[in-house]
Amino acid sequence: MSVGEVPQDRLARAAWSGLAEPGDPVAGALVEVLGPSEALALVADVAADPGAMPALPPLGSANQDRVRRSLLGWAARWQPGAARDWADWVTRLGGKLVVPGDPGWATRLDDLGHARPMCLWAQxxxxxxxxxxxxxxxxxxxxxxxxxxxxxxxxxxxxxxxxxxxxxxxxxxxxxxxxxxxxxxxxxxxxxxxxxxxxxxxxxxxxxxxxxxxxxxxxxxxxxxxxxxxxxxxxxxxxxxxxxxxxxxxxxxxxxxxxxxxxxxxxxxxxxxxxxxxxxxxxxxxxxxxxxxxxxxxxxxxxxxxxxGTPSCAPPTGPPPGPHERMVHDALPLRGERSVEALGRECGLAAPDVLEALGSLELAGRATCRAGRWRRA
The missing domain is CATH 3.40.50.450 (Rossmann fold)
Structure with a gap:
């Protein structure tokens, strides 16, 4: 669906999430052809009079008999007003309804085609x-x-x-x-x-x-x-x-x-x-x-x-070249970062010696700096 579905269509998608089981390709095809609201109206008509099956649009591989059987199954679950109740319930839980086209919709889900979720209930x-x-x-x-x-x-x-x-x-x-x-x-x-x-x-x-x-x-x-x-x-x-x-x-x-x-x-x-x-x-x-x-x-x-899609760099092999580099490298954390002053206290080195060692380690791909704080690469 396009960005910005009307509120009626949003609630219709919420209703469909309770009518059809997840990944139902027939429901997905019907909603794609008619739109969520018009497709939902078909279910409401069948629920009101199961014997009067409405005219159905062509749905490609889903034959008419299969669509009719599905409509009867969805109609058995039809509950007018349920979608709004669900939306209110989720809002009270601190969540919200997310539909295709919303900023928070995971667009990769669209690759599922007719089996993509009707909506996501998200918290x-x-x-x-x-x-x-x-x-x-x-x-x-x-x-x-x-x-x-x-x-x-x-x-x-x-x-x-x-x-x-x-x-x-x-x-x-x-x-x-x-x-x-x-x-x-x-x-x-x-x-x-x-x-x-x-x-x-x-x-x-x-x-x-x-x-x-x-x-x-x-x-x-x-x-x-x-x-x-x-x-x-x-x-x-x-x-x-x-x-x-x-x-x-x-x-x-x-x-x-x-x-x-x-x-x-x-x-x-x-x-x-x-x-x-x-x-x-x-x-x-x-x-x-x-x-x-x-x-x-x-x-x-x-x-x-x-x-x-880019090859990972091979890690450097062997110990760092000099004694200061080895001491500073050993003091660098794998998680988080440390300041030059903290590294100096750990190694017993003056700040210029720590900076010189860090420069060598950075050139060798063994250390990285972020906002003046260092960690092991």
């Missing part, structure tokens, strides 16, 4: 910048210590590069990805399978509140809807579409994370996988992806190479 940041540079990070719920460590390091590196990390809010790798992004002061987006008032799993309710404070929590079903197995699987297509790259950190042979990777492949998006021990069942799905053509990644730099 948190709704700026366009949130969706500019995105990487979806998913993996096993039963994550190992290895998977959690790799995820935290990888996400911290992505956040440092200004990337929004997208995941599903579940236990395991999802939770670690969100938590690491929040801890690093970055932005993250959680895509839920149920309504905003049904944070799932309940054990991650506090984490999801933190995600909403630093990024956004979104879903495509209205409040009151429970997460179900098929909604989790359909939710995965949104995670895949929202990310410019999808990274699977850990996944068993039959993991739901492989579903997200499959959707990304269907959208012609880069898919990456982190290898694990060959003896670990938790990495069997990742190894399967790698055999099928996924890109092998081990750190954020290699993911950024996929995202930005």
């Amino acid at each position: 948190g940041d709704d700026s366009a910048e949130l969706w500019d540079r995105t990487v979806s990070v998913v993996g096993a719920r039963a994550a190992t210590g290895y998977g959690e460590h790799v995820t935290a390091e990888l996400v911290a590196g992505l956040v440092d590069a200004g990337v929004t990390v997208v995941s599903g809010g579940a236990f395991g790798i999802d939770a670690v990805a969100h938590r690491a992004a929040v801890a690093a002061g970055g932005r993250t987006a959680a895509v839920l399978a149920g309504g905003l008032d049904r944070p799932y799993p309940a054990g991650n309710a506090r984490l999801l509140s933190a995600v909403a404070a630093s990024g956004t929590v979104v879903c495509e079903v209205p409040p009151g809807r429970h997460p179900t197995r098929h909604r989790f699987l359909l939710r995965n297509r949104v995670i895949a579409a929202a990310g410019a790259v999808t990274v699977v950190v850990e996944a068993a042979w039959r993991s739901g994370a492989l579903s997200t990777a499959g959707h990304a492949v269907g959208l012609l998006r880069p898919v990456a996988a982190v290898p694990g021990p060959v003896t670990s069942a938790a990495s069997a799905g990742c190894h399967r992806l790698l055999r099928d053509g996924a890109v092998c990644v081990s750190d954020a730099a290699e993911v950024l190479e996929l995202l930005d």
Whole structure:
């Protein structure tokens, strides 16, 4: 739809989010051909008189019988005024309705075609910048210590590069990805399978509140809807579409994370996988992806190479050349920055010696400066 839908169409999209199940291509085609309000009027007519089926427009691959059956199913859910009630409910939760064309709409979702969400119920940041540079990070719920460590390091590196990390809010790798992004002061987006008032799993309710404070929590079903197995699987297509790259950190042979990777492949998006021990069942799905053509990644730099299309620079090898350079390099933090004065106190060096060492380290690609404060590159 074009930018700036009229309020009636916005509410119609909200109503459609409760009538059709996520990703319903027939509903998507009908709304695209007629517009959300006129398509909704068809449902209202069928709900009022199921025996009097209205004339239907041609919808390409969706034959007329299929559209009629779908209309009867949607009509069974028809509730006049429900969309406004849902919108008011979400507003009380501190959220809002986001539709295609809004500044906060993730335009990559449009690549889903007729299966794109009718709208998003969102809580948190709704700026366009949130969706500019995105990487979806998913993996096993039963994550190992290895998977959690790799995820935290990888996400911290992505956040440092200004990337929004997208995941599903579940236990395991999802939770670690969100938590690491929040801890690093970055932005993250959680895509839920149920309504905003049904944070799932309940054990991650506090984490999801933190995600909403630093990024956004979104879903495509209205409040009151429970997460179900098929909604989790359909939710995965949104995670895949929202990310410019999808990274699977850990996944068993039959993991739901492989579903997200499959959707990304269907959208012609880069898919990456982190290898694990060959003896670990938790990495069997990742190894399967790698055999099928996924890109092998081990750190954020290699993911950024996929995202930005530029080769990552090889890290410098060997120790820094001089004793002052080695001392200052050891004192430089990996996270955060330190002033020249703090580095001097740590190393026992005068400020001119610290600055000289920092200059050599910067030229060698081992140190970076931001606003007069230094960190290890």
